[in-house]
Amino acid sequence: MNDTTPRRPRRRLAAMPTAILLVLGLGASTTACGGDPESLTVYSGRSEKLISPILEAFTADTGIALDVRYGSSNDLALLLAEEGDKSPADVFLSRSPGPAGFLDDLGMLAGIDDDVLDRVADGDHSPDGTWVGFAGRGRVLVYNIDEVDAADLPDSVFDLTRPEYQGRVAVPGSNSSFQDWFTLFRLRNGDAVAIAWLDDMVANGSRFYPKNGAIVEAVGRNEIQFGLVNHYYNFQKVASNGDDQRSANHGFAPGDDGGLMIIATAAVIDSSGEKDAANQLLAHLLSDEQQTYLTNKVYEYPLALGVEPADALPPAPTYRVGAVDIDDIAAEFKRTMEIIEASGVLDQ
């Protein structure tokens, strides 16, 4: 997978004392590569299984090796915050804009080159050009195809508070994509409307699930009939299970509040000594070739202008997260969490 990893010699258990010495010695050698212009350090909140072919192609094209630390986007952002300007990271890839915005608030992100930013629509990078989206996942309604007639599917996320959806909708209240969506939903419609919608969902018996993947599974086995998720999960399940997967995605009507595009973001760390190479990597992520790979193999929406989404994907949601200028990301997300907690949806 990552061929740049130095292979450690194999030892047997009996050689444990040697291993201890080896380990202590290794400490000095692994950290010495930070200033090497031939390599970049990437912290990736995108899953290795999805992104490593794209990163390997970069090394093949440019000869610049990539040392990648994979983790959850939130944890990596916290790690970067602790490391501060001593961080070895040059590039941060995040599942959603939230963690990048968190680092932006701390002043840890560098401005991205204009020719990279120009690869995407204005709404797909931050207003001050500190992060750029490179892949999109649409918020959709996943439904069970045996239980629900496609003709009866709702046009708007506001319809889900009606009696016919009572006890039938799964809401991933603690999930970060859901919180991204809800933050935007709130900022566009005002707190009063957003709170009323969530309270109505709770009153309507919507059930809380912790993860998108868990919802798609539960809908597939008809444990529940609908769920608010990212479109990506159902594609993965259908790709794996074929006709056995009894769920499908439904996009809300164009322009409806339910259908936000959640974008994965790339950013250059301000303390990086390799900003040119870092921008080169961002340009690679947004190249026609890699964007086509992303949409055809990973079933995400390409964000580079001129690259078409794979035919199988539902129409792309029109609302873009970067189009909203959020002054204080941390404060807004904190407010979102307070509203979600107060609604009681997490106890459903």
Place this chain on the structure above:
Amino acid sequence: MTANATDAPRTGVVGHRVGVRRPPRTLVTAAVVTAALFALPGGYVVWRVMGGSGSPLALLASRRTLEPLWRTIQLAVLVSTSTAVLGTGLAWLTTRTDLPLRRLWRIVVPLPLVYPSFVGAAAFISGLAPGGIVHDLVGYLGVDLTTRLHGLTGSWLVLTLFTYPYVYLPVAARLTALPGAFEENARLLGDGPRRVFARVVLPQIWSSIAAGSLLVFLYTVSDFGAVHLMRFETLTQTIFRTRLFDRDRSFTLALLLLVLALLVVAAERTVSRSGRRRGAGLTALGDRRSLTVPLGRWAAPALAATTSVVGLALVAPAVSLADWGLFGFLRARHGGMPLRLDWHDVLGPTWNTVWISVLTALVATVVVLPVAYLVARHRSRLGEVVNAVVVAGFAIPGLVVALSMIFWTMHASPFEFLIGSMPVLVFAYVVHFGAQAMRTAQVAVGTVPRRMDDAARLLGAGRLRRLATVDLPLMAPGLAAGAGLVMLSTMKELPATLLASPIGFRTLTTQIWNTYEALFLPETAILAMVLLCISAVLTWLLVVRRSEHLR
């Protein structure tokens, strides 16, 4: 550790309690250093809370804090109680009775501990859900599992099944080291097996049960994976949910968790000390053959009970995993999507998992031993404090431990070069899991009779020699049990491995997480099965066999 070969002066060293000597200075120094190192994560949390902008007190008194706190305590008390019963019962059955297939049970009973919480719970849920393999199997038997596992009940069930080894391993080790002569005498004097257990065995294993239950309590309060999937909002869940955008609250709750842990550690010390007064302290001297209780007509129910616990905790998730994995194979065979996994994804991480978990277990055992001596042999008050620091640290979530390691290495400039290196990772593991070796080590030290040590001293054996020839052989089962716990925990550790390891270092658990996050379930399943198999082999090699050669 106790590397000082010169003996303590013999005059004036008998403490106020008979047989309790003042600890040698090397031991005290080692313990103080240990305490300082283990206090690093807690110190980081305190530092962050003090540097926060909000008022911690107002936050602590709010409903948003008290509700998760109450849920956390409820869950932790329930889980530690049920695991105490389950772990003790299984330990007694596998070490003291003629239960059929004992040797097999000794290997497989501790294994559920190795399931990473997120995968174990996910496999468990998916097996029991409609369409899941366990659901379908019991469906054939006419049982309809329609209830959806979640909340307190679901978390309690899953955590009980995955954490009872914390009680089982120390108690089984204690039972193995316990001479059978006392039980035999009680039997000869006319006591039935039940009375023998209550009057002779229970007082002897009491402190091991307390130690194990304490670990379960601390594990439960710090667990994220299982309660997350079971949708039960404990303090640790709130800490995770608020970690990025409400750091003040996140750290304040982490501090609350730590205080809770310290209170519980203090309570456990009181309980196990009272156990000691009630006549514990039978030592491993003399006849090492332990008594075997014939189960007679209870053999079938005992076997059924053991089978069903192992069935639920180990086999049910494994069957779900096998189901996922097999599905992937069949899918690839029938021209569907191929398995996205090659040997390279499995072999390197497997080797890394093996050596780092064994190394961590060894280091942790060595590090806690001086403290164990202070507490168990010298009854030192300092030892009690160090013990509390080490053990309570287990309640701090792994993510916070990892961040604290980064924080301290960043702020201790001579060690800055260590960031992202192996020593920091091993250090993080040891600080996180040292608690698991600590209490079992104390029990182990307690099993070495003072008389033997004194005899060796009179014969002129130096401290190191006494340690090597008298203490260590007697303590081996207890130490191995503690090291086994650390090893299994290290194998499944995720957040510190992701954040504090050298870049590119992969363990089976990081690979399991990688595939699970991408929803590549067949690949997740295969990796988890590999993890399960190597943990079985290591448990047998390093834990079970260690205590068996003594029999």
